[in-house]
Amino acid sequence: MDVDALLTEQNPFPAGLDARIAAQLTFIVEVDRLKTVLRQSPLAAAPRRENDAEHSWHLALMVILLAEHSDEPIDVGHTVQLVVVHDLVEIYAGDTPLYDEVGARTQEARERAAADKLFGLLPADQAVRLRALWDEFEARETPESRFAKAMDRLEPLLLNWMARGGTWQTPGVTADTVRARKASLRDGSRRLGEVAAAFIDEGERRGWVRSARPADEPVPPAPPA
Amino acid sequence: MDVDALLTEQNPFPAGLDARIAAQLTFIVEVDRLKTVLRQSPLAAAPRRENDAEHSWHLALMVILLAEHSDEPIDVGHTVQLVVVHDLVEIYAGDTPLYDEVGARTQEARERAAADKLFGLLPADQAVRLRALWDEFEARETPESRFAKAMDRLEPLLLNWMARGGTWQTPGVTADTVRARKASLRDGSRRLGEVAAAFIDEGERRGWVRSARPADEPVPPAPPA
Numbered sequence: 190m191d192v193d194a195l196l197t198e199q200n201p202f203p204a205g206l207d208a209r210i211a212a213q214l215t216f217i218v219e220v221d222r223l224k225t226v227l228r229q230s231p232l233a234a235a236p237r238r239e240n241d242a243e244h245s246w247h248l249a250l251m252v253i254l255l256a257e258h259s260d261e262p263i264d265v266g267h268t269v270q271l272v273v274v275h276d277l278v279e280i281y282a283g284d285t286p287l288y289d290e291v292g293a294r295t296q297e298a299r300e301r302a303a304a305d306k307l308f309g310l311l312p313a314d315q316a317v318r319l320r321a322l323w324d325e326f327e328a329r330e331t332p333e334s335r336f337a338k339a340m341d342r343l344e345p346l347l348l349n350w351m352a353r354g355g356t357w358q359t360p361g362v363t364a365d366t367v368r369a370r371k372a373s374l375r376d377g378s379r380r381l382g383e384v385a386a387a388f389i390d391e392g393e394r395r396g397w398v399r400s401a402r403p404a405d406e407p408v409p410p411a412p413p414a
Numbered sequence: 415m416d417v418d419a420l421l422t423e424q425n426p427f428p429a430g431l432d433a434r435i436a437a438q439l440t441f442i443v444e445v446d447r448l449k450t451v452l453r454q455s456p457l458a459a460a461p462r463r464e465n466d467a468e469h470s471w472h473l474a475l476m477v478i479l480l481a482e483h484s485d486e487p488i489d490v491g492h493t494v495q496l497v498v499v500h501d502l503v504e505i506y507a508g509d510t511p512l513y514d515e516v517g518a519r520t521q522e523a524r525e526r527a528a529a530d531k532l533f534g535l536l537p538a539d540q541a542v543r544l545r546a547l548w549d550e551f552e553a554r555e556t557p558e559s560r561f562a563k564a565m566d567r568l569e570p571l572l573l574n575w576m577a578r579g580g581t582w583q584t585p586g587v588t589a590d591t592v593r594a595r596k597a598s599l600r601d602g603s604r605r606l607g608e609v610a611a612a613f614i615d616e617g618e619r620r621g622w623v624r625s626a627r628p629a630d631e632p633v634p635p636a637p638p639a
Contacts, residue, residue, distance in 0.1 A: 200576055210606075214572065217479065221459040224464070224468045233446040234447040234449060240468070242467070242472065243467040254441065265491065266491010266492055266495065319479075344442075347443055351421065380435075381435075384431065384439075387428045
């Protein structure tokens with residue numbers, strides 16, 4: 190995908206629009222690209238991979254329905270905004286799969302550069318506001334961001350379950366790798382953390398994720414801090 | 415798509431889950447189907463049609479960025495929830511294109527049956543709550559629902575602009591049909607209504623939507639009340 194030129198440069202808006210609205214609509218068209226950023230997760234409803242826009246929508250609905258399981262009280266409307274915004278930087282930085290050790294090393298730098306570029310399209314006050322939402326999600330220092338992150342871990346787990354393996358079958362990944370990756374789910378909801386553990390345990394029992402790594406396979410990456 | 419059986423019937427959850435959580439997760443997996451409901455709108459970022467999940471995510475982001483243009487003060491978090499939920503019934507009822515006269519006649523009955531079926535999967539209190547969000551969106555009696563509906567009209571207009579026509583080129587449709595269909599945009603935001611008019615006027619000038627109907631083409635459907 191050519192991301193050097195803005196989508197709206199291919200077809201500029203009518204002349205004479207108010208500058209603030211033009212900047213907002215330019216951003217709104219540009220983020221159409223999120224629909225083309227593919228994740229590793231397979232859909233449950235069709236034989237293809239999920240994209241980031243679909244994923245972000247799914248998390249938003251999960252927040253609405255599962256908020257009662259947050260360990261701390263959360264503002265549902267604010268949490269929904271966090272998940273709607275959380276993957277925008279992948280428009281320019283790309284998706285870094287959860288089990289991709291090499292990509293993880295450069296992920297933070299790539300995503301910060303992408304945030305500067307993307308949010309910079311907005312009027313200054315809104316660039317600050319969207320950046321703040323994204324920073325809040327990443328830092329996980331608020332109850333809302335911890336719960337949003339929990340949803341970001343739970344959704345692909347459900348899709349992997351429905352696929353009878355999915356990305357759990359990535360080379361080098363074992364049930365313990367998956368458990369380590371899902372640890373942050375418990376930071377938002379102890380209850381949903383237990384539910385996730387039940388899915389992983391049963392997946393391991395059924396052989397959808399391996400219990401141990403064959404000797405000739407790479408060591409799985411260390412879990413994130 | 416076989417929608418008689420739930421997706422989770424193809425691969426039931428681990429035994430022993432709490433009944434309330436199991437119902438919530440069953441619903442959350444079932445709505446994965448929204449990612450397979452295709453709309454008529456072409457994406458700006460790729461040569462394919464948009465699906466309902468992508469569309470719902472896009473509206474959510476638009477609410478966050480454009481709320482300042484609402485004619486009445488709105489609760490952004492609540493409005494985002496309205497758009498996240500607004501198309502769920504299309505999982506069973508299908509998408510009814512804006513310029514589809516025949517489909518529009520049965521749309522309400524189909525969507526009400528779909529809502530009963532889909533929301534009925536949830537714990538009773540949440541079925542009531544999601545149904546209320548959907549009813550609120552449809553009724554357009556609150557400032558939040560009027561603004562949500564305005565976003566639902568503005569997003570495909572931007573995509574049609576980027577496609578240099580898109581669904582504006584549906585047989586029987588003229589610039590005046592498009593103007594009538596976008597009238598409800600002004601109910602949420604007079605300002606964005608004017609912006610939409612500028613896009614339609616310029617689209618008409620460029621021939622991306624026709625000014626008048628050829629004599630042998632069907633009369634376009636009457637605009638909705």
